[in-house]
Amino acid sequence: MWSWVAHRVTGIGIFFFLFAHILDTALVRVSPEAYNEVIATYKNPVVGLLEVGLVAAVIFHGFNGLRIVLVDFWSKGPRYQKHLFVGVIALWVLLMVPFTIRHLSHVFGG
Amino acid sequence: MTTTIPAPRTPRRLRGRTNTELYAWMFMRASGVLLLILVFTHLFVNLMTGDGINALDFGFVAGKWADPVWQVWDLLMLWLAMLHGTNGLRTIINDYAERDQLRLWLKVGLYTATTITIVLGTLVIFTFDPCPPDAAADLLPSFCSVP
Numbered sequence A: 001m002w003s004w005v006a007h008r009v010t011g012i013g014i015f016f017f018l019f020a021h022i023l024d025t026a027l028v029r030v031s032p033e034a035y036n037e038v039i040a041t042y043k044n045p046v047v048g049l050l051e052v053g054l055v056a057a058v059i060f061h062g063f064n065g066l067r068i069v070l071v072d073f074w075s076k077g078p079r080y081q082k083h084l085f086v087g088v089i090a091l092w093v094l095l096m097v098p099f100t101i102r103h104l105s106h107v108f109g110g
Numbered sequence B: 001m002t003t004t005i006p007a008p009r010t011p012r013r014l015r016g017r018t019n020t021e022l023y024a025w026m027f028m029r030a031s032g033v034l035l036l037i038l039v040f041t042h043l044f045v046n047l048m049t050g051d052g053i054n055a056l057d058f059g060f061v062a063g064k065w066a067d068p069v070w071q072v073w074d075l076l077m078l079w080l081a082m083l084h085g086t087n088g089l090r091t092i093i094n095d096y097a098e099r100d101q102l103r104l105w106l107k108v109g110l111y112t113a114t115t116i117t118i119v120l121g122t123l124v125i126f127t128f129d130p131c132p133p134d135a136a137a138d139l140l141p142s143f144c145s146v147p
């Protein structure tokens, strides 16, 4: 139940980010100056922390989506769905720790 | 417009004529698995390697899209993520917007925004010039200056 809520909330969040992400990337077609100017406004600690949140959402949604697929198609999926969820959280932590360290040292270390 | 789900074991001929929802369900799973590879690689290459987020500027994007592999990669990601997300939001609208009129207009808005975004993104990837002739040289990827 809560994994479903989290899957839904992260899905909606990623989707709205994607609109903004495609529109700002489209600025490369306007001019290098226009693109660099907008990207420069993202290079601050607040956006840096939001980026960590976004990646956290994507990683959760991705691994949890894989879990949904396994529950639907793998004959033993439904029986092990709780274990699979533990796996999702474990993989999420495993990727988030190095990512957060590296990303925040880029953001705060200049 | 209301989506009604027939009771289990309803005879096939009473269930309505199409399998659209089944295909949408399959698409969510197939595109999800592909997106897992596409998006995780995208994040790794852009945020973890080299100088990470600090390397991001016009030259970085131009350098990537000079390679057809990344063009196809980003094109696939654009289409799959937009369609996957749009179909996901369609489900969510069906779940929460109970008034017929509201549901209709939310979907019209959603599909319009999706169409514009996919067309725009596709055009950008295909018409992109990594070395625009009137731009300052120091903003461009290094290969532009090679005569």
Ligand code: HEM
Binding pocket: A004, A007, A008, A010, A011, A012, A014, A015, A018, A058, A061, A062, A063, A064, A065, A066, A068, A069, B025, B028, B029, B031, B032, B033, B035, B036, B037, B039, B040, B081, B082, B084, B085, B086, B087, B088, B089, B091, B092
């Ligand atoms: C990274 C790889 C991804 C995987 C493995 C994945 C997997 C899935 C799966 C299997 C579902 C279907 C859930 C169901 O039918 O019950 C789903 C739903 C959804 N996904 Fe993804 N997805 C991924 C990326 C994305 C992205 C990039 C977006 C945003 C553009 C997104 C937005 C959504 C939304 C809005 C839903 C609907 C949630 C709901 O109905 O509760 N997903 N995802």
